[in-house]
Amino acid sequence: MLGFFIKAGVFYISWQIIYDLFLLPNGQLDHFLSVSVAILAKNLLSFLGWNINCAGRLLVIEGYRGVEVLNGCNALTLMALYSGFIIAFKGPLKQRIQYLSVGLLTIYLLNILRIMAFSLATVYFQQHWDTFHEFSPFIFFYPFVLYLWYQWTLVNEKKATPFMSGLFSA
Amino acid sequence: MKNRYYMITVIALTILSFVMAQDPPDLPGAPNQGPIGGMVWLAIGGVVLAVKKYHSQKTDK
Numbered sequence: 673m674l675g676f677f678i679k680a681g682v683f684y685i686s687w688q689i690i691y692d693l694f695l696l697p698n699g700q701l702d703h704f705l706s707v708s709v710a711i712l713a714k715n716l717l718s719f720l721g722w723n724i725n726c727a728g729r730l731l732v733i734e735g736y737r738g739v740e741v742l743n744g745c746n747a748l749t750l751m752a753l754y755s756g757f758i759i760a761f762k763g764p765l766k767q768r769i770q771y772l773s774v775g776l777l778t779i780y781l782l783n784i785l786r787i788m789a790f791s792l793a794t795v796y797f798q799q800h801w802d803t804f805h806e807f808s809p810f811i812f813f814y815p816f817v818l819y820l821w822y823q824w825t826l827v828n829e830k831k832a833t834p835f836m837s838g839l840f841s842a
Numbered sequence: 843m844k845n846r847y848y849m850i851t852v853i854a855l856t857i858l859s860f861v862m863a864q865d866p867p868d869l870p871g872a873p874n875q876g877p878i879g880g881m882v883w884l885a886i887g888g889v890v891l892a893v894k895k896y897h898s899q900k901t902d903k
Binding site: 749 | 884885887888899
């Protein structure tokens, strides 16, 4: 157990240093995640028939307030938190890589859905937007992340449930 | 004379463009911004999960 905390601690400290010293000043990773999420959310909403415009990180359904995807909204920190647990908790390397790639990709896709939901919230319940925003990670991200973490601890015990074992054995 | 009318027209149009120029229309409101909050609860959940797993593995042995 001590090993888990040491590995997790080293990972998060290293991540914070790398982020503060390199990724944040460089800005490209944050920019890519924010803008691509905004563009994909805009395209999906356009496909569903909404009259929506996108300018960089800003999404606006015509006639309603916009939604801006800031650095804190692009799920990069959540991706780091998710990865830290998978890396720190012992398990086989091959499956660790699978859990990391599937998890990170799914967090990215969930964030697109979340931003779409934020845009629609400006239309349907702007007055409750802040509340929706506050609880949105608990709806979109945290159950999924906790589920994958739990599955990862089961992989370590060789008791993966059919969903994940089926997913990765295919 | 012709040049004079031409100059007056150009100057009048230039001044008019300054007078009539307007700011672009505002957005319907300041954009909403959606950072991900409450991550500390997820981190606590992860720690509880890990401790529980290690504890159960230890008692199984």
